[in-house]
Amino acid sequence: MTVKIEARNLVKIYGDNTGKALELFNQGYTRSEIQKETGLTLGVAGANFEVEEGEIFVLIGLSGSGKSTLLRLINALIMPTSGSLLVEGQAIEKMTEKELRRLRGERISMVFQHFAILPNRTIIDNVSFGMEIRGVVKEERQKRAEKALETVGLGEWRNAMPNQLSGGMKQRVGLARALVMDADILLMDEPFGALDALIRAEMQEELINLQREIKKTVVFVTHDLDEALRLGDKIAIMRDGAIEQIGTADEILAEPANEYVENFLTGIDVSKILDASSVSKWPRELVRETESVSVALHRMKKADSDYLFVLGPRRKLVGYITRDDILPLSKKREKSFADVIRKADTIPADTIMRDIYPALRQADRALAVVDEKERFLGIITHNTLVDTLDERKGGDGIAEL
Amino acid sequence: MALLNFDLPKLPLGDAIEWFVRWLVANLSVIFDGIRDGLNFITGLLRDGMLAIEPVILILIFGLIIWLLTSKLTALLGIVGLGLIWNIGLWPQLISTLVLVVVAVIIALIIGIPIGVLMTRSSKLEAAMRPVLDFMQTMPPFVYLIPAVMLFGIGIVPGLFATIIFAIPPPVRLTYLGITQVPEDMKEMAVAFGANDRQVLRKVELPLSLPSIMAGVNQCIMLGISMVVIAAMIGAGGLGGEVMRSVNRLDLALGFESGLAIVIMAIILDRVSRNIGSGKEPPLSRIIQYIKKRRLQKKEQQASSA
Numbered sequence: 001m002t003v004k005i006e007a008r009n010l011v012k013i014y015g016d017n018t019g020k021a022l023e024l025f026n027q028g029y030t031r032s033e034i035q036k037e038t039g040l041t042l043g044v045a046g047a048n049f050e051v052e053e054g055e056i057f058v059l060i061g062l063s064g065s066g067k068s069t070l071l072r073l074i075n076a077l078i079m080p081t082s083g084s085l086l087v088e089g090q091a092i093e094k095m096t097e098k099e100l101r102r103l104r105g106e107r108i109s110m111v112f113q114h115f116a117i118l119p120n121r122t123i124i125d126n127v128s129f130g131m132e133i134r135g136v137v138k139e140e141r142q143k144r145a146e147k148a149l150e151t152v153g154l155g156e157w158r159n160a161m162p163n164q165l166s167g168g169m170k171q172r173v174g175l176a177r178a179l180v181m182d183a184d185i186l187l188m189d190e191p192f193g194a195l196d197a198l199i200r201a202e203m204q205e206e207l208i209n210l211q212r213e214i215k216k217t218v219v220f221v222t223h224d225l226d227e228a229l230r231l232g233d234k235i236a237i238m239r240d241g242a243i244e245q246i247g248t249a250d251e252i253l254a255e256p257a258n259e260y261v262e263n264f265l266t267g268i269d270v271s272k273i274l275d276a277s278s279v280s281k282w283p284r285e286l287v288r289e290t291e292s293v294s295v296a297l298h299r300m301k302k303a304d305s306d307y308l309f310v311l312g313p314r315r316k317l318v319g320y321i322t323r324d325d326i327l328p329l330s331k332k333r334e335k336s337f338a339d340v341i342r343k344a345d346t347i348p349a350d351t352i353m354r355d356i357y358p359a360l361r362q363a364d365r366a367l368a369v370v371d372e373k374e375r376f377l378g379i380i381t382h383n384t385l386v387d388t389l390d391e392r393k394g395g396d397g398i399a400e401l
Numbered sequence: 402m403a404l405l406n407f408d409l410p411k412l413p414l415g416d417a418i419e420w421f422v423r424w425l426v427a428n429l430s431v432i433f434d435g436i437r438d439g440l441n442f443i444t445g446l447l448r449d450g451m452l453a454i455e456p457v458i459l460i461l462i463f464g465l466i467i468w469l470l471t472s473k474l475t476a477l478l479g480i481v482g483l484g485l486i487w488n489i490g491l492w493p494q495l496i497s498t499l500v501l502v503v504v505a506v507i508i509a510l511i512i513g514i515p516i517g518v519l520m521t522r523s524s525k526l527e528a529a530m531r532p533v534l535d536f537m538q539t540m541p542p543f544v545y546l547i548p549a550v551m552l553f554g555i556g557i558v559p560g561l562f563a564t565i566i567f568a569i570p571p572p573v574r575l576t577y578l579g580i581t582q583v584p585e586d587m588k589e590m591a592v593a594f595g596a597n598d599r600q601v602l603r604k605v606e607l608p609l610s611l612p613s614i615m616a617g618v619n620q621c622i623m624l625g626i627s628m629v630v631i632a633a634m635i636g637a638g639g640l641g642g643e644v645m646r647s648v649n650r651l652d653l654a655l656g657f658e659s660g661l662a663i664v665i666m667a668i669i670l671d672r673v674s675r676n677i678g679s680g681k682e683p684p685l686s687r688i689i690q691y692i693k694k695r696r697l698q699k700k701e702q703q704a705s706s707a
Contacts, residue, residue, distance in 0.1 A: 120608045133604070187593075
């Protein structure tokens with residue numbers, strides 16, 4: 001196996017006049033101390049790693065842990081403050097601007113979290129973008145882009161515009177745009193982070209299958225532990241700019257290097273700090289006590305729901321009504337639904353996560369979150385709970401812990 | 402009180418500017434004469450060329466252009482409006498005003514858009530340009546007429562000069578605004594695929610900021626038109642000249658007619674320039690797409706038969 005990418009004592013400090021900050025770092029000051037002293041942010045704090053040809057190397061950590069910075073150092077979108085980064089044995093910090101452009105255009109391609117698909121171009125022209133920059137002639141561009149689109153299963157869509165595509169499809173376009181460059185190294189910056197859980201799993205599966213054929217060297221950034229364990233041949237866990245541990249999934253799970261890693265693996269401890277108000281969502285539609293049956297029916301239709309919460313003055317929760325209850329009223333041409341309002345299952349705003357589950361299980365429909373004055377704050381359904389957990393897992397929520 | 406009583410000499414601010422312009426006139430008159438002759442020639446050529454065409458035919462040509470860039474209804478109303486101007490006998494004045502506005506706007510854009518782009522590249526230039534742009538936009542436009550006359554004499558060229566100065570700020574500002582609002586990850590994407598600064602500008606920043614730039618073009622045209630009457634004070638003629646004359650003579654009939662003609666021209670130019678780059682699909686872009694599609698189909702037929 002040959003080493004494709006190698007980082008030696010890589011340091012990145014954001015800002016001008018990094019000299020003093022670097023000195024402090026070398027003397028062993030921590031990130032927050034450096035921040036306090038100099039006002040500069042330590043992005044990457046002395047990273048060492050090797051990525052071998054054909055493997056998927058996953059960088060994982062909370063937001064702000066420096067994983068995206070580290071990724072951007074590899075194709076020199078960001079220049080290191082000190083240390084060395086070698087791509088195929090060549091140090092990027094010593095390259096000229098022209099050499100760097102060739103490195104980016106020919107040896108490394110990148111996939112972005114928010115797709116970065118140009119809205120003014122057709123799908124095929126988006127896929128051709130990199131080749132266009134490189135100066136490939138149009139005929140060949142077209143041919144190769146079509147092939148790449150076939151690979152990601154979007155052959156039919158080549159003349160569509162990006163706004164006609166779903167998020168998952170857009171990221172396929174992003175992937176095709178990177179693959180078509182025929183570069184050995186693929187950088188992926190939380191590529192599936194903006195997709196919903198189902199599509200994400202599907203895309204992960206596809207990436208694994210694709211990787212079997214194309215055997216690229218992939219550096220993959222994520223904050224989703226499941227994703228890291230699933231995809232990574234090697235996983236690096238980052239914290240405050242430093243790499244805490246590098247190893248295969250088994251190695252890391254079996255022998256966490258320190259307490260932080262251990263907590264990171266097991267302690268998806270969001271349940272401790274999230275309360276009912278922070279996971280609740282505002283429902284698509286509501287109805288006021290004083291409104292009529294037909295309005296309520298209309299809202300249900302709009303929200304595609306068979307029930308609505310009913311609010312009184314000052315957002316006070318009155319209860320909820322169901323479609324089955326008010327349909328007969330509507331047939332009888334009655335205006336008021338006051339008689340069929342049911343008592344809603346409520347939960348106080350400061351209920352912690354682990355007490356929400358049982359309450360949710362017992363609830364007929366959604367749980368209404370209310371404050372101490374019985375004012376309505378939002379709803380929790382089983383779906384909102386899953387979504388929130390998914391978002392928070394490794395996200396900002398536990399950064400303070 | 403004695404402290405406040407001393408004589409503070411007046412700063413010779415105005416004198417300095419006057420000295421500077423006089424110095425320009427005395428020393429660089431060759432350049433300004435050249436510019437004047439060149440612009441006189443171009444505007445004269447355009448005006449005479451358009452006046453040589455039968456008005457009815459020209460109105461129909463304008464109607465066709467409006468239709469291609471906007472819609473059937475706008476084109477129809479445009480034709481009616483232009484026909485009205487012709488009918489009340491202000492056609493030659495309209496043409497010379499149109500030439501003045503169009504030439505001024507083109508020059509303002511040629512200067513303004515690159516400045517807007519450069520401002521996104523250099524924060525120093527941006528900081529330096531901001532007060533200059535504020536100055537240009539808030540200085541009463543009449544004031545521009547004085548140096549314009551000193552530099553270029555009387556006629557259409559000083560009118561052009563004053564109009565250009567007055568109309569430059571919006572394209573500069575809106576180009577700058579449009580480009581700075583291009584999402585960071587789009588630019589990063591282009592760089593990550595090996596683009597140099599020029600390619601980022603051409604393939605990402607300019608296309609994505611087109612709506613904003615076109616809003617600048619639209620504003621530029623509108624300001625240009627509003628300058629038309631003022632420029633007439635120094636002999637730029639056209640519809641503005643008619644307005645001036647009607648004011649001097651208290652001729653309400655002429656004043657109303659020439660004013661209305663300016664309004665009609667302004668509305669037409671506004672609708673046309675607003676539609677470009679707004680994301681709407683005027684007939685022209687539909688025609689272009691149709692041709693592209695046909696060509697693509699032909700190619701695919703050839704490919705499948707081969």
